[in-house]
Amino acid sequence: MTISYHRLSETSTDLPPRRRIHKVFIVAGAMLWLTFFLLQGLGWLVASRAESITDIAEGKPPSTDPVKLRSANESLQRKIRGLAPKGPYIVIDTAGNRVFLRQGEATLREMVASCGSGNVLEDPVGGRRWVFETPRGEFQVRSKVIDPIWIKPDWAFIEEGEPIPAKSSERAEPGMMGDYALGLGRGYFIHGTMYKRLLGRNVSHGCVRLGDDDLKHLFEKSPIGTRVMIF
């Protein structure tokens, strides 16, 4: 035993320094690879385990009977479908500046619009702030006006660097909103524009501007209560 140990130690110390460094590198490399693969394996294992059950369950747990489950799912789908508008409805794409008049899945008319610019206005005196963005979500046609008159809000005067008038009669500006306007609530309207060349661009203060023919068509086809979906 002693002899063999002696021999072994002799062989290892007899190695030239370069080979010894090689050997160390090989062993270290192998260890690194082994660690890497071990960590990879553990990582895959951790990633593939199921999410904790406490995170899943919210409310009544679903049945385990496939027949009951199928019928429950169909009933839920019916309920969701039941929330959809029955008649024509308006969909507004604020990014593409498009207005769609739809019924069910069918698009009855596609129109080019101008939606909110997303710009910010700050009142240098009062410190008020406005973001000119078309709001997203679901609205409905709340009012319909022929020959609407624009009652200029405070921001319009601030934007133009004009003083805010004391009299409300000085705010009225006829002809700016085109021939028709459909009120969506919260001061937002679908209306006409004098800037027809800018249709298809985001230039409005949050309202949705349309060309004359499209506006007339939409006005005629959208009764009060028509649902408006904006995304």
Added chain:
Amino acid sequence: MRFLCVLLLILGVVGSSRADEVQQLQAANRLLRAELELAKKGQLYMVFDLGERQVQFKLSGVVATRLTLSDVRFWGPEPSEKVRILQKKEEVKSAEREKIQVTSTTETPPVVATPSPETKPAAEEAPKAFALQALEIDDMPAQYHMILDDGIRISVRSARQEGMISFLREKAESLWWYLSRPLISLWQYVKGKTYTEVVLTLPQREAQLLYWSFSEGAPCLLRRAAAAN
């Protein structure tokens, strides 16, 4: 004896496929219940349907628009079927809102007459009218990350362009992704968290549209497998 073994094997296979079916139906049930609650609220919500490779923009159960995903990658534990909220978006360069420059009203003399409508289109004709100060879809990033309230990370990238370099870069990125994710998962596990990441590849315009419409605080649903009824 052989017959008994075959019978047991068949029973085992049938039993496991039935359990799978029940699991899928339960998942669909939870998802539909979550969607019904969202649809009742009348707000915009997104459905990331990874099985069908699409993102649906929905309001009251109506699909306002749908984006087709050219590629989907998923990493991590199966997400539960529940409503998630977009907490924040991370991008290299975010779109900045233009601030309208206002001339001080104190120095402006009072204007009695409002500008007549006839003068407005004339202003539109001027070339400066087309130097629009607006935040438009083209200003949106096409590569970004969205972090949901439970920590799920949705990475969005635009579809690669044609060409060998682009192809090789994509392969290298993919390799790096598959090598690094287990280590991230492990690190998160050590910290007592789970790590789930979804990578969605979309055409550039659609990636920008998703960024535009899916704003912070908006709800979404994540459907992993194809819908089961």
